[in-house]
Amino acid sequence: MNRLLVVIATLLLALPATANFRVNDQDNFIWDCYQPYWYLSNGTNDAWDGMFYLNINNVRFSNAQMQTELNGRGTRSGEVVMGNLRVQRAFWVPQSNPNANLRNYGRYLTIIRNPGQQDQNVNILINGNLGSDSSTVSTGSSDGDTNFENTDTWVATDDSSNGGGDPSLAYVFQDENARHRIASIVRNRDNLSFTWNNVTVPAGGQVTLLFFAIQDRNRDASFEEARTLAQLPDAALEGLADSERATLINFASNAPPTWDELDPVDVFVGQQVRLRIGVTEPDDDELEITVDGLPRGATYQALAGKLRWTPSLDQVGEHEIRFHAVEVRDDGEDPLEDETTVRVTVHEMNRPPTFTTQPELDIAQGERWTYRPEGTDLESPDQLTLELVEGPETMTLEDGEISWRADEAPGFEVPVRLAFQDADGARAFQTFDLRVTVNRHAPVALVVQGDVERAPGDVELDGTPSYDPNGGELFYHWRFVDGPPEAGQIEVVSPTQSIARVRPLKQGHYIFELIVNNGSLSSRPAEFHVNVVNVAPVAMAGENQDLSLVAGDETEVALDGTLSFDPNPEDVITYQWTQVGGPVVYDLVGADSDRPSFIATMPATYRFVLVVTDQMGHKSMPSSVVIDLVDPTPVAPPPPPVPADGCSSSPASLWSILSLLILVGAIRRRRTV
Structure with a gap:
């Protein structure tokens, strides 16, 4: 029993679903589109086994809504939310065409809309399975071979019978001038896929992908129909909205001209109408422009799109001006056109009302300011409406009186704008600034100024x-x-x-x-x-230095004035070192820098003075530094005393020596005499 249930369930699953949309084309080929995945189930004689599934960023499109359109020859899905995008599909089959190469095809539209404020990039995959199963062969492509390449505009498949079993099939997916070319066409046995990568959907805009499927009686016929559709004749675009034509990414469609849409215009007699009513031609086709209903005295410059008109008193009333643009075609195709109507209503002259009062503009902090404006209007003096157009949040208008408690600080200016409007809508404005002053009871601010x-x-x-x-x-x-x-x-x-x-x-x-x-x-x-003010800089000659130098040697001595500064940070100071003591230093290297140096050749005490000057000529007080160079060599001790058996250092010996020196001196004087 269980085995029987399994067999019945398997048979039920194998039965085809009910087609939601099915039509035959002029040569009686069958086109059966099924929801929710919007694929062609079988076509004619098992041409497909489920083909033309749509995947957006690896997510399969699914929508159960099918809305019939285009005289029952087409159907359109609802809009499906897919991530940050909104996606819709439409399928259409032409009823008839005298051209044998334009009547055995179905057309898929994929519309991807981006409601966000950032561009979105998407990958698009259309794929499915062919009914020719294991006998599937690639029969042709737009460049004449059987290799499927992204430079092709169409490809074709069939079973081995050349239309004798399944129909001969072809697929048209782009033209030579496509804005976004297909990335790949892949056939793996009887599986077929078409991929577009990195398609940019602009913020607030949409892109439209157009795809044609062909069933024909033999391969040559399918090739001819594919070549014709790749040229995108107008018949293949039947029922496309202007927004869909203008946003095609894989075909360079001929889009119709589009006029600017303008709201109705209301003017008074003597008031100039200045409008720009331009027409856009996406394909830069030549246009023939006509204008009907142009009022007397009005001019329209088609090249600039400028309408100028100053209505007179006898032109009071409503005027409809119709603008029409049609393509100039020489290719035998029907020209595309567009039309718009501008409605201008001319009113009799209505002079605006006027204010007859002026407000008090000063108000002490904390006090209440009030103002009751008065005005007049020649046409409707008793029908003026007062409006508070601009003012602080706490300002009120009640029973024709403006009131405000001055809650801002003294010195603050509050912009106020009032309006009187008459019964016909004409307005007059009164604009002024309220100045908040110091209240007589306010505290008093005092400062101790000191030296300026x-x-x-x-x-x-x-x-x-x-x-x-x-x-x-x-x-x-x-x-x-x-x-x-x-x-x-x-x-x-x-x-x-x-x-x-x-x-x-x-x-x-x-x-x-x-x-x-x-x-x-x-x-x-x-x-x-x-x-x-600018003050003199400060010189800092550095710490005194105690250094060693052996007599007969030499050493380099560095001075350091880097701590010198100027209290005015914008000033630049210069340095001048001067020697004021010690053995003369003949070569003070960098005497005008912050770190000069010299070679000392003898132990001694050296003294230097640093003066710094700013660019204004202000000089610092001198700063001095002492460099003490000491010979570290030990001093020889005094000679030892004379032994007892030698020279005596007794007082008697000293007197003997002194007497001898006196005698020698006397002799020398005598000789001189």
């Missing part, structure tokens, strides 16, 4: 003298207002304290501002001025 001219460095901003006449607590707000451009934004340290600090370094004039607030009212700003 300062050297670069830290500056204390002191606002402790500030006070509130009502004795309320004060809240401080310091800010940088202005300074030399090269200084950039100066940071205020502790900006919410009574005493803040800043560090201006670049030369120039700086302005800082203090505003104090008692929780509801703010003071006038108090300014603190600092003028950073």
Whole structure:
């Protein structure tokens, strides 16, 4: 029993599904399209065993909706969400055609729409199985051989009987001018696939893929039909929407011209109509343009697409201007065309109303400002509508009165824009700025100015003298207002304290501002001025040096002034070293650099002075350094005392020597005399 159930289930699965769409072409070939996968099940005499499945990025298209169109010769699916894209398929078979090479084919459309804001790249695969099974052969292609290559525009297959069994089949998938060429056509026995890779679907746009399948009586007939369809005649594009023609990626379709669409226009007598109504021809075909209903005095420049017209009093009313464009064709095909209508309604002159009052523009902080505008209109003086077009969020309009409590700080300007509109829609505007001033009960900001001219460095901003006449607590707000451009934004340290600090370094004039607030009212700003001036640089000749030098030797001595600096960071300093003590140094190498050197040839104490100068000529105070070169060789000890049996160093011996020297001197004087 179980075996019988299995056999019955197998037979049921082998039965073909019911075709959702089936038509015969002019020569009675069968085209049977099945949902949800939108494949051709069998065709005529088992031409296919399920062909033309669609896969987008390796995901199979599936949709059970089939909407009949094109006089029952076509069907269209619903739009399917596939990732970030929306995909739709359509299939159509022509009813008849006098051209024998244009009546035995079915046309697939694949429309891929991208609703997002980023371009999307997709891979498209159309594949399936041929009914010719193991007897399948490749019979031809557009370049004359039986190899299927991506440079082909069509390929053909058959069984071994040349139309005697299954129909001879062909597939047309691109033309020579395709914007995106097919990547591969692969036949593996009776399996056939067509692949397009890296197809870009633009953000907010769509692409359309066009594919033709052919069933014919023999191979030659299928080749001829494929050659004809590869030229994409107009008959093969029947029922395609303009958006589908314009977005074909695998065929260079001839798209119709398209006029710009304009909304209806309303003008008054004497008001000039200035419109641009252009027509787009995607294929750059020559166009013949005609205009019907052009009012008296109106001009239209077809090349620039400009319509100009100033209606007169006798032209009050509605006008329809029809623009028509048709291709100029010399190839025997029906020309494509498009038409649009522009509707212009001319009204009698309506002068706008006018404001007859002006508001008070100053309002103290915390106080309420009110204004009741008045206006007039010659045509409808009692039918004016007041509108608050622009103003702060807390500003209100009620019973014709504008009201606002000044909740901004003093010095703030609030833009306000009002409008009066009459019964016919004409409007007049009144625009002004409300200025918030200091309330008479506000606290007072005071600063301790101190010296205006300062050297670069830290500056204390002191606002402790500030006070509130009502004795309320004060809240401080310091800010940088202005300074030399090269200084950039100066940071205020502790900006919410009574005493803040800043560090201006670049030369120039700086302005800082203090505003104090008692929780509801703010003071006038108090300014603190600092003028950073150029000051002299500072020389640093380095630490004194104690070095060793053996008499008769020499050594190199380096001086170091690298710690010298200029408080003005924009200044550049120069160096000048001068010897002021010790044996003369004849060659001080780099005497105008921060690290000079010399060769010392004898132990001694050397003294040098460094002076640095900025580009303004300001010189530093001298900075000196001492270089002490000491001979490390030990000093010889004094001679030992004379022994007892030698010369005596007693006082008696000394007096003897002294007496002898006196005698020698006397003799020399006598000889001289």
